[in-house]
Amino acid sequence: MITVRIRPIAAEDLAIVEERIAFDWAAPEKHSERFTRQEKGEAVYLVAWNGNLPVGHLLLKWRGTADDPLAPDIEDCPDLEDLFVIPDYRSNGIGTRLLECAEQTAVERGNTRIGLGVGVDNPRxxxxxxxxxxxxxxxxxYETGGVYIDRDGSERSWTEVCVYLTKYLM
Ligand SMILES: CC(C)(COP(=O)(O)OP(=O)(O)OC[C@H]1O[C@@H](n2cnc3c(N)ncnc32)[C@H](O)[C@@H]1OP(=O)(O)O)[C@@H](O)C(=O)NCCC(=O)NCCS
Known part of the structure; x- marks a missing residue:
């Protein structure tokens, strides 16, 4: 059994998070961008630690989903984004713990609902x-997507078809 501690990212964590969790095109920019959003009070960027090693993360955004087709229907509902656990650490309950921690954080702020989009091609x-x-x-x-600059400096775009899920919190 792997034990982890989960807490919002701190400035001094950024270097190691950028080094160890660099599995997609957006790293390291995405980690520092999320830290900035946390500093502004717009989000909480939860990181799971196994000792001194970061092994997973989850972004909790207070303003809810930014996917336009959903916005009128899903109000007063913080949105979760990019739940991720490093492959070698999966199936140890860390993803569940990250979600539970985000839910608890939302409850402490007086929220009664929380939500997230999941790709229709990600049945697991x-x-x-x-x-x-x-x-x-x-x-x-609904279709969501964006534009990014890849490691070679080329502009690329991505799209994903998702459904939105919510959970009512105690
Ligand atoms: C989804 C994810 C965060 C779960 O993290 P975790 O620490 O393995 O979660 P837990 O140990 O609490 O639960 C494990 C369960 O997650 C489910 N799961 C969902 N997607 C999975 C994946 N890509 N790989 C393995 N398990 C996955 C399985 O049902 C698994 O149960 P199992 O261990 O009996 O097979 C992790 O698999 C991951 O980072 N996947 C890639 C990113 C992703 O798909 N994120 C969700 C985007 S909406």
């Missing part, structure tokens, strides 16, 4: 969320 993640009490909102499928 969808089943994982359903098991933890998340349910489809009935708002249907």
């Amino acid at each position: 993640a969808r089943r994982f969320y359903l098991r933890l009490g998340y349910r489809e909102t009935g708002t249907g499928r």
